[in-house]
Amino acid sequence: MRLLLVEDDAMLGRAILAGLKKEGYSVDWMSAGQSALQCLEEEKYDIVVLDLGLPDMDGTDVLKSMRRSGSTTPVIILTARDSIADRVGGLDLGADDYLAKPFDSDELMARIRALLRRRTGRAEKTIQYRDITLHPDSMRVTYQSDDVILPRREFLLLQELLSNTGRVLTRDQLESAVYEMGQDVASNAIEVHVHHLRKKFYNDLIRTIRGVGYLVEKA
Numbered sequence: 001m002r003l004l005l006v007e008d009d010a011m012l013g014r015a016i017l018a019g020l021k022k023e024g025y026s027v028d029w030m031s032a033g034q035s036a037l038q039c040l041e042e043e044k045y046d047i048v049v050l051d052l053g054l055p056d057m058d059g060t061d062v063l064k065s066m067r068r069s070g071s072t073t074p075v076i077i078l079t080a081r082d083s084i085a086d087r088v089g090g091l092d093l094g095a096d097d098y099l100a101k102p103f104d105s106d107e108l109m110a111r112i113r114a115l116l117r118r119r120t121g122r123a124e125k126t127i128q129y130r131d132i133t134l135h136p137d138s139m140r141v142t143y144q145s146d147d148v149i150l151p152r153r154e155f156l157l158l159q160e161l162l163s164n165t166g167r168v169l170t171r172d173q174l175e176s177a178v179y180e181m182g183q184d185v186a187s188n189a190i191e192v193h194v195h196h197l198r199k200k201f202y203n204d205l206i207r208t209i210r211g212v213g214y215l216v217e218k219a
């Protein structure tokens, strides 16, 4: 799950970021409206956490611009403007939820989970591939009915591959599913994760397509 956090308050941003990472989300954190809009153009997000009071523009303009361009990505608005009028205004503009500052981190995490569940329309969607079952919400994996604990990045990589069976995914595509934007990624990072996944499951689970990327065959 990839989130965009738009918050200019450094302390609050850091706290939210830490909470989100603990929950296993990949997060890009922007502190201005323009850079947030640029991210939204370049990346696909599962959810956007949006502060309204930004230094260069109002968060509602970010939201308006998103919805104008046809984006249906769920948006949770964060704001100190704790009035009914603002709340209704934000929801009218196409926000999916609203949290007034100050708020409890657990409350934000619960709202995010609820929005993601609503979006997928099921309590927890699982990805099934042969005898591997992925539970994306809880980041659990079961393999031949045993629980397998995967590091977060291996989980995200496996999730991306199993969600796209029959398609060759390039190293760039896989990196953007596993790492946050701007993060330094060793050139062989994906290769190393793939190696570990093959050892933990079975050796021919992931095929290397030389010079292109990786492929999991359709089950």
Ligand code: CA
Binding pocket: 007, 008, 009, 051, 052, 053, 054
């Ligand atoms: Ca602010």
